[in-house]
Amino acid sequence: MKKYVTTFLSLLLMVSSITGCGAKTNEAAAELPEGDTDSEAVSEETTEPVTITIWHDTSDEIGALLQTELDKLSPDIKAEVVKKEKMTEALKLVGDDPDSAPDMYFFAHDKIGTFAEMGILSPVTDFLSEEDLQDMIPMTIEAGTYKDALYQAPIFFEATMLLYNKALMKEVPATTEELYKYAKENTKDGIYGLLEQHSTAYFAAAWMHGFGGYIINDKAEPGLSLPETIAAVTYHKKFSDLMPVDGDYATLTTLFTEGKAHAMIAGPWLIPEAEEAGIDVGVAPMPTVDETGKPLMSYSGVQGLSVLKNGSEDKKEAIAKVLKQAMSMETGLAFVDSLDSAPANAKCYEDSSVSDNEVVMNLKEAAENAVPMPNVPEMDVMWTVTENMLVAVNKNGADVQTACEKAQKEAIDQIASMQ
Numbered sequence: 001m002k003k004y005v006t007t008f009l010s011l012l013l014m015v016s017s018i019t020g021c022g023a024k025t026n027e028a029a030a031e032l033p034e035g036d037t038d039s040e041a042v043s044e045e046t047t048e049p050v051t052i053t054i055w056h057d058t059s060d061e062i063g064a065l066l067q068t069e070l071d072k073l074s075p076d077i078k079a080e081v082v083k084k085e086k087m088t089e090a091l092k093l094v095g096d097d098p099d100s101a102p103d104m105y106f107f108a109h110d111k112i113g114t115f116a117e118m119g120i121l122s123p124v125t126d127f128l129s130e131e132d133l134q135d136m137i138p139m140t141i142e143a144g145t146y147k148d149a150l151y152q153a154p155i156f157f158e159a160t161m162l163l164y165n166k167a168l169m170k171e172v173p174a175t176t177e178e179l180y181k182y183a184k185e186n187t188k189d190g191i192y193g194l195l196e197q198h199s200t201a202y203f204a205a206a207w208m209h210g211f212g213g214y215i216i217n218d219k220a221e222p223g224l225s226l227p228e229t230i231a232a233v234t235y236h237k238k239f240s241d242l243m244p245v246d247g248d249y250a251t252l253t254t255l256f257t258e259g260k261a262h263a264m265i266a267g268p269w270l271i272p273e274a275e276e277a278g279i280d281v282g283v284a285p286m287p288t289v290d291e292t293g294k295p296l297m298s299y300s301g302v303q304g305l306s307v308l309k310n311g312s313e314d315k316k317e318a319i320a321k322v323l324k325q326a327m328s329m330e331t332g333l334a335f336v337d338s339l340d341s342a343p344a345n346a347k348c349y350e351d352s353s354v355s356d357n358e359v360v361m362n363l364k365e366a367a368e369n370a371v372p373m374p375n376v377p378e379m380d381v382m383w384t385v386t387e388n389m390l391v392a393v394n395k396n397g398a399d400v401q402t403a404c405e406k407a408q409k410e411a412i413d414q415i416a417s418m419q
Helices: 002-019 060-073 087-092 109-118 138-143 176-186 201-210 227-240 249-257 268-276 316-327 329-339 346-350 358-367 379-394 400-418
Strands: 050-056 077-083 104-108 153-159 161-165 263-266 281-284 299-308
Touching: 050 060, 050 087, 050 316, 060 077, 060 316, 060 329, 077 316, 087 104, 087 109, 104 109, 109 299, 109 379, 138 153, 138 299, 153 316, 153 329, 153 358, 161 268, 161 358, 176 227, 201 227, 201 299, 201 379, 227 379, 227 400, 249 263, 249 268, 263 268, 268 281, 268 358, 281 358, 299 316, 316 329, 329 346, 346 358, 379 400
Parallel strands: 050 077, 050 104
Antiparallel strands: 104 299, 153 299, 161 263, 161 281
16 A cells, blocks of 8 residues: 555656646645555645735725625635726726626615616625515615516615714704704704704705605605695705805704704714714614604615626636625624624624614614615616706705695606707
8 A cells, every 4th residue: 555655656756847837736745755555635736826806986984994894704715905086987988898897896776777777787686685685774675676687696785873972962853843843943053953954965865854855766756746745845955044054964964063053963973973073973763754754764875795706607716705795793793893884794793792882773773764775777867857956946045836746856867858
């Protein structure tokens, strides 16, 4: 037996040196002790890792955290999370140049319809089973679904909430009428009771939803002239009249971080800046509309991974593992710990590190009422049309019904021109 092994090794080394395949041979086999007559494998091929390229166009901090979590798939899978400037524009060119595409991209869900219509995406259900998705918060699955196909594996989500300065606001209003009364009484001498980007569609949508209206529905039908939408815009205007006319993010953020506002409707992204400025920030659910009994239902943005069609079949197993790792409880908890982001994985909320996090638990509650930003391509038209309408009403004093009906007609015309 010893002679047989020695002869075999000699032949193996000879073949390796001739064919150049020595890099794939287990070096330990060449050093097999002569007395080891029980070794079962004298050579073993090593496999190269599968490289998965992921584009993102978000903060470096988020990109680095995603990279850290996906590095846990090494050495079998090498994930490369790459910052791509103007990513949405680059992805629109993929149809003409498939070889330029990454394997996946990380982004908010609202562009899914555009890319799905271009035919460049694979449904994530090509790689994931129902069981893989069962722990995801339903709203996050809804957000990534377009025409009955799921195109995004959700990781975390964002929504607006009522942020308040604990030094100024001692009791948080529960309804919109209570909030209006509070805002009116406390807006004086350069101090504001309530701030909001009142003429931005993203924020105004919460008021529309609270009245039963909407900007556009999942059938790509604009709703700016609905009676419910008109009622919401009319009601919302009395709040905007108490705020700075421009209502832009920089102005409002400065006022809040300087302690010149009792409360502000904003997203969790404002909290670190306010706390750094010394504001003791409280978070509260959006108030309930007295007239309808519904809460102000903000738009939610779900961040996650989508898969490009190009080459996805060749890397199917690796892509599936990346998606599962990204959606895992482990990754969700990492995003909570580092960024106070609200995980899409519902199991995360059973962990004490999450259940004790006021910001994240408030977002979890918001998810029960939040409306995912429309992912239909026609929404691209609606942002500008809606904001022009809001500017006309809130800043220029236009008649609400006239402005809403005009905006509806413009939206219908612009959507028709997309066909």
